[in-house]
Amino acid sequence: MPFRSLRTIQSWLDEFDQLGYHFGGDLRVIQQDGADGADTGLVSVRLVNAATVITIQPEVLGAPSWKVTMEPRDETVTMDAPAVLNLAAELAVVSALCAFLQAKSLAFVGVDSA
Numbered sequence: 699m700p701f702r703s704l705r706t707i708q709s710w711l712d713e714f715d716q717l718g719y720h721f722g723g724d725l726r727v728i729q730q731d732g733a734d735g736a737d738t739g740l741v742s743v744r745l746v747n748a749a750t751v752i753t754i755q756p757e758v759l760g761a762p763s764w765k766v767t768m769e770p771r772d773e774t775v776t777m778d779a780p781a782v783l784n785l786a787a788e789l790a791v792v793s794a795l796c797a798f799l800q801a802k803s804l805a806f807v808g809v810d811s812a
Contacts, residue, residue, distance in 0.1 A: 702739030702756060704729055710802050711741070714795055721791045722746040728753075741799070743792055747785040748775060754796050762803035764796050 707727045715725075724744040743752040751769035756762070777785065 704739075706806075707739050707741065707799070710799060711795075713802075714798050717798075719791045719794060721788065723788060725795065741795070743795075745785070745788045745792075747777075747781055747788055752792060754792070754799060756803070762800060762807055764800045764803065766792060766796050 704727050711725055711727060723746045724742075726742045728740045728742045739756050741754040743754065745752065750771060753767045753769075754764055755767070757765045
């Protein structure tokens with residue numbers, strides 16, 4: 699799918715950045731080759747308030763839907779209320795980004811997301 703190219707997804711991340719979401723972490727497009735050399739469109743997320751590996755990527759090859767994956771942690775995390783609130787705000791941005799990428803993908807392939 700052409701919308702999964704590193705260049706296209708990077709342009710979408712740049713566009714998302716201009717929407718004004720407050721996010722202190724790091725969002726990056728990672729080159730990941732899928733089957734037969736297909737660019738799978740992987741976005742890496744580094745949160746400020748939790749050291750959890752998070753990726754956002756198309757659900758399956760050929761589909762414009764996107765999913766968030768949170769890798770399991772090796773140790774328990776304990777937070778006070780303000781830290782949990784800050785983490786929740788970061789995850790809200792991750793959710794908005796996932797929805798944004800899906801909407802952009804649907805528009806790219808000409809499907810009405812409504």
